[in-house]
Amino acid sequence: MRDVWASENQSEQSYDAMCAAFRWDIPETFNFGVDVIDRWARERNGPALIWENEAGEERTYSYSDLSLLSNRLANVLRSRGVTKGDRVIVMLPRLPEWFISIIAVMKIGAVPIPCIEMLTARDIEYRVKNAEVKAAICRPEHAGKFDGVETSISVRLATGRAPGWLNWHEECAHAPETIDAPIVSAEDPAIMYYTSGSTGHPKAVVHASRAIYAWRVSAIYWLDLRPQETIWCTADTGWAKAGTSILFGPLSCGACSFFYDGPFVPKERLRLLRKHNITVYCAPGTELSRVVDEVRGRDIGSLRRVVTAGEAMNPVIASRWEDATGVRIDEAYGQTEALMVALNYTTEPVRYGSMGRPSPGSDLDVIDAQGQRLPPGNEGDLALLLPNPQLMLEYWKDPEKTEACILNGSDGCRWYLTGDRAESDADGYLWYRGRSDDMINSAGYRIGPLEVENALFEHQAVRVCAVVGSPDVERGEIVKAFVVLRDGVVPSPELTRELQDHVKSVTAPYKYPRAIEYLSELPVTITGKIRRRDLRDRELARTEDSAGS
Template sequence: MRDVWSFNEVSGETAENYDALRAGFDWRVPETFNFGADVIDRRAREQDGPALIWQDAAGSTQRYSYSDLSRLSNKLADVLRSRGIKKGDRVIVMLPRLPEWFIALIGIMKIGAVPIPCIEMLTARDIEYRVSNAEASAAICRAEHTAKFASVQDAIPVRIALGEAESWLDWNGELAKASEQLSPAVVRADDPAIMYYTSGSTGHPKAVVHASRAIYAWRVSAIYWLDLRPGEVIWCTADTGWSKAGTSIIFGPLSCGACAFFYDGPFVPSERLGLLRRHGVTVY
């Protein structure tokens, strides 16, 4: 397999001699880079380990390895591809802090489609604007939020809901039937990989498209700023619709072989220290 990078690069001390480190730094961005295939699938094959710890407010916990994310994202990718979603298509992903958010982003990117992460606080008007502006071909959300898509539903050929919703495909049912085998798309470094929308505080939100080379580069901040290594557990509390969730929850940490802690619960300061202890969080 083409050597996108050596996993061993993220071990050992990185900041003993800053001047030498800075002088010798080289981006070495590859010609092609598919995060789902070149990071998740490769680590699942070569250095599998914990990738995601999820807990909700009630204390329920789920754990996922890189091989779990690889297998499940293949299944979602198969669902999307079989329904006609192809490289370059835009996919709205409006999910809270759930494991399905990880699976959705990875699966979409595996086929070269472009996820648009959105927070659940969006109104029907917000969604209508994004669907139209991005010319979205698919949407993924929880069943209780599908009504927000009513005015644009006919414009979105593929709609997947977590839970049962009329005229929407059921996430669990579709993945249960899908194949775990997938040939990922070839994604060039300058191909679009993910799209975020700005807050829109001075007008309509602006679409910001990040090329695949940006996903590759976010690993660097995870190494040198967040100081992540295999075996580390990071908890970044950013909401799923913001680019910070990309840099510090999924793309950066998983590119380093670290594990992300994902908490779907309210902000209760007195409980945070307990969660840090319980899950062995090393970077917060």
């Protein structure tokens, strides 16, 4: 495998020079567990993971530790019948076992499905059935969520004792420490992420091993990570962002990830940054906006770089952070489907509010409905020119949705449509102008309105409802529900709390509507379809009026 740091000075080049010199060098075969973890364990062993929890417990793992422990778990899974191509749910929080699980599953060529622990039993049931899951790994206290699911799962592994589940530590204690890993080709499925869509159930995004290899591009050019440096990315383990900035990207560079299993406390963030000599800090804008209030006298330790993604960075907050710390914030843009494809670079001026410029090797541009590139200053569809190794293989079991996001341009170009609207400026910086569908982006969480609407519809007081994103200073957007009640039901603060609690009980709690407005009727089209756009426009106008008053 080509050394990721064969050209260690590339992050010091100008943008134009970086792009001109860049060439994709995707190997024919690539197994992350073998070609990255095991390789660093042999050639440049050093710290790979530092973990701490709220109680102050700490553990440090070298690359050789991760290599050995993932071999043991891989052998346990294989001995129980998990083979190449099988899907495995990994539902773990910020624990070392999450690292080890993802690596182990990949070592045997199986396909991990990272999931957040906030998923409800119903969320899990859909994923298990849709993906025909062969194995599941979780903490004992969440094992019960899998009960009653008519399932294809034949291997259940818990990180402690749980009735009917294998005990992770007991099973791994005597498992072999070496493994004969299968060959994984560049086009073989390597990982699946479920991501909310604007309609229907969450979509399963399938990435090939070539994408795992390509994840290093943003780690080099955006995170600017060097071997043995330490990065702290605070993303949840169920999101593709964790792959970009916690596991695949940093470890491909020979760097170390800090993992904190504890609540968000702004002052504690600063203490941990200093204590663990964090050099690169990756966090959503909403988090940075609260941490900056705790900064005193630029007390940020070894921190030299701060990056953000997942939601548009507020330029005012970014400027405050730079004034307070002396370190600027570099935003990037990516998707579960296409990884990070627009970056801000250390060698280039930052323009707060911009998502950056296309990453080396990726032709990302603003196009019209015919697939023609638009000149600067014109809003259009943000699209990625194909082929590109960072793009997903497919939406699992959904060829129609997969093909629906591809546009064949009138000039023969083939584009992946991101579903976002944007425009470029004269220097090629890209500026986000909103979604072209109904997706809600709240504090970095992608939330499909239909999932929330379906949950609300189950409550006996609701006759009809619609859910949209409402602009919010701290979160970018919040989930807002417009509800028409059944005859005889009277709106009240108590009913609002009851509806919010109901949504939390039937779907992942982060999706609940933080605001509910009661209407006598909803705006609809001539065919009776709810006009969410009218409600979004109404919320935007309300926010602008409030800001101007």
